[in-house]
Amino acid sequence: MKEISLCVMTRELCHKLFQGWENDPAIYMDKDQFTAYHYEEAAVDRYFEAKQEPSRVLLAIMKEGEPIGEIQLKQINREKRECTLSIHMQNDAVKGRGYGACAERLAVQYAFDVLGMAAVNADTIVKNTRSQHVLEKVGFQFVKEENGFRYYRYEQ
Numbered sequence: 171m172k173e174i175s176l177c178v179m180t181r182e183l184c185h186k187l188f189q190g191w192e193n194d195p196a197i198y199m200d201k202d203q204f205t206a207y208h209y210e211e212a213a214v215d216r217y218f219e220a221k222q223e224p225s226r227v228l229l230a231i232m233k234e235g236e237p238i239g240e241i242q243l244k245q246i247n248r249e250k251r252e253c254t255l256s257i258h259m260q261n262d263a264v265k266g267r268g269y270g271a272c273a274e275r276l277a278v279q280y281a282f283d284v285l286g287m288a289a290v291n292a293d294t295i296v297k298n299t300r301s302q303h304v305l306e307k308v309g310f311q312f313v314k315e316e317n318g319f320r321y322y323r324y325e326q
């Protein structure tokens with residue numbers, strides 16, 4: 171396991187994360203939607219507050235005491251015992267070092283052990299082959315491709 175861990179995101183960690191944030195063009199279906207990220211304190215507060223809801227857990231990916239990315243377990247359905255994972259590393263400096271794959275493994279474990287889920291879903295836009303590769307490497311199974319998205323699922 172790489173030297174990273176997950177913890178529940180706090181407001182303070184969220185600010186630290188976004189102070190070093192870069193948007194990634196890979197997540198935009200239309201490349202014209204991509205814009206450079208600029209930190210704004212009030213916008214991060216609004217973001218953090220919007221994520222505090224019962225069907226979502228916002229996790230910080232931590233390395234050496236600093237946040238290097240975020241993982242969300244969202245659309246938590248306690249009856250069906252499934253949720254959806256999304257992940258975004260902080261910037262290019264922390265990508266491609268194995269941290270994303272490690273964080274996804276930890277998040278799946280968190281979903282099973284802490285949230286009591288039986289399955290975790292994920293989706294990526296078709297062109298995001300890096301994300302697809304990482305999901306498959308971690309053990310997600312490809313489900314279908316539809317409307318420009320590829321859907322994956324990890325069952326306990």
Ligand SMILES: CC(C)(COP(=O)(O)OP(=O)(O)OC[C@H]1O[C@@H](n2cnc3c(N)ncnc32)[C@H](O)[C@@H]1OP(=O)(O)O)[C@@H](O)C(=O)NCCC(=O)NCCS
Nearest residue numbers: 194257258259265266267268269270271294299300301303
């Ligand atoms: C997707 C993301 C979470 C992966 O995290 P990461 O730390 O960069 O990934 P890792 O270093 O663990 O693994 C990268 C793997 O992708 C491979 N890879 C890199 N670019 C690739 C590409 N264009 N196509 C396919 N595979 C690619 C690497 O070779 C590596 O695989 P390997 O370990 O088998 O050699 C991260 O890159 C990220 O935050 N991207 C922007 C946001 C995003 O795309 N989120 C997912 C939205 S659904």
